[in-house]
Amino acid sequence: MESESLLARITDYASRPDPYPLYAELRDAGPVVRQADGSHLIGGYHEIAALLHDPRMSTDPRTRGEVTHKPPFLRLDDPEHHRLRTLAMRPFGPPHSPGRVDSLRGEIDRITGELLESFEAGRQIDIVDDFAYPLPVTVICRLLGVPREDEPLFRAWSDALVTAADVRTEDDSTEMDKAGDQARIEMGGYLLHLAEQRRGHPGDDMLSAFANEPDPALRLTQEELAETAVLLLIAGHETTVNLITNGSLTLLRQPDQLDRLRREPELLPRAVEELLRYEPPVHMRERVPHADMDIAGTRVPQGASVILVLASGNRDPRRFHDPDRFDPTRPDNQHLGFGSGIHLCFGGPLARVEAYAALGALLPHLGTARLVEDPPPYRQNAMLRGPRHLPVRL
Template sequence: MTPNTLLRRITDYANRADPYPLYAELRESGVVRQDDGAYLVGTYPEIAALLHDPRISSDLRNRTAPDESPLRPDGLPPAFIGLDDPEHDRLRRITMRPFGPPHSPGRIDALRDDIARISEELIDAFQDKDRIDLVDDFAYPLPVTVICRLLGVPHEDVPRVRAWTNAIITGIDLTPGHDPEQRRRAAQEARTAMAVYLGELAEERRGRPSADMLSALVNDEGPEGGLSHAELMATAVLLLIAGHETTVNLITNGMLTFLRHPGVLERLRAEPALMPRAVEELLRYEPPVHFLPQRSPLVDIEVAGVTVPRGAPLILVLASGNRDPQRFDAPDRFDPLREDNQHFGFGGGVHNCFGAPLARLETQIALNALLRRLDDSRLLDDPPPYRRSPVLRGPRHLLIERIAT
């Protein structure tokens, strides 16, 4: 196999359960041009530099061959994750006002009790089961319930949210052998439907403010002004999807990793105060986002001796950088007490994950609750079946069996 087929092999579903040998091959090969014209980068120093390089664009419209992404359907502007400064900075600052410091410093911490209560209720519901699917029974319903409450989405609409989200995530599935145009159309339709729905919910709150984020976004006129209706719809879709999809993977990857390392599991069960550090190691060792496929240079740039031309697709393989031996000692070892753990689990630079504080809090609470209450359990399938997406990588199901004592 040649290096210019690495992207095809990484995105091949047959390698979803263990892409790490391919990432090692990528690091050995340097910056690699693929047969479709994209450039792959998998080494820690180069990824870190590119995440902070203002010459790198996140706006797909700056591609030499502009990409009609499923994340930008007709009639809606890109969300701020797909924009460059100054527009990215303006939209992100407006959105941050009701979400976190300095204007709403207690927003996330105020959710702590709710997250703990929802976690306990979900575990209560499967206490009498011998077999549990940790995805469907816990890892999905927890973060989607939290983000819907935070935004102000009624609980009875959560099934619609899940259907739309599944279609949108399928739209960025790079797996070979599937019809990309069909996925793109379905993703565009789902995102448009979700955007209209969230926009209507927000408009119902205009002039009648409540405690949720949609209300704040539609009523709060800060120093930068407010969001246009189209910007509000695009932002709300981003917050809803990003606010639970990555956390589902982080919780599920976490339990899978703990069950594969019983000594670590027992120590964390005995010392729950270690969980914050364990979650940071999970973000390095089994991150919920494996690569960023939306970058391109605004000018010709040199990366590790390779010239990447202006507008070429530039794919930063974050999960490969997280296992780079140039940066981490014994990178393939899961070490919940690892020091100096500057991982790419939430990206980096100006596009560092907006919802990282919420994802950390949810995962720490969720995993501690599971370890405390799910003793004497074992995996039924290892490796488990994985989701289709190579970008947002995690098990589709994680079946465990309660061992009778």
């Protein structure tokens, strides 16, 4: 089926506070909905899940000749993706071991406690600027070995890169793409310089581990190190900010569930999984077929843009009972909040630990807080959707 305006309406900033009615329209329109620009939208859970595991679908922008430099492993296909992702994971420790993420739990709790010291009764605070942003930024800076005082520098680069990576109705540009390319080069150079400073003088951080890898077979090239470090720094905080902020907003809007979590804090891990389904930090991912292929009865040509609307799949009534209801006890919650397949979110374990700590610490404050604006102002980005500010009165 073809719908000329659906993607434009979804990406329209006016839809940012509540895109879910448009996602329902997408699911009703058919398994595959072709847009006027030649892209194809897919909003059903089962179709999305199958395509996330389909090796015929590429994440590499070079498939369409869009870039000449090697992208980060998030946008590479196997076997390149597998090699770089494996090398990037080495400093975290062996798969399924406690590793570096668990070792950060104490520090995450400490940072959380310090941020909450300014939360005084009667004060208006911004959940984003005062809490949800500084927490994951401080953690990822500690993990990578990036000076926290350089945050204003990499925040500007991060904003430019995230803006350039957003889903757009036209592949036109220019100024956003140029700004993104420039930010990628500058940020990569900055992180390479930090890594070089650690060569021969390692600290307990990931840049030191990358720069001092003794085995040539396991060593990242300069280009690979720069791209990997940029990806880890951005992905290490952007999505977690949305997860914590969307979670806070959801609980403030649903005081009965908030009260329940305050009474039964043991439900918090399941509540975080439900938030990843109900209000995920990432709403869309793009794929490109390596060759012509049939998707749910629709012929999709090689090189076409296929936009998997993960947040729509998470609300698909064919997969989830009463999907528009937030239920922290929901059983069998195999959501798409972190994607699936070989590109399952690299930072998912860290994001979960941060969300448990953040929301658990916020619960006592949210119980007596009220929203100053509802809906709050949202970020421009349709793919990484979340409030830009979340002002509340304590």
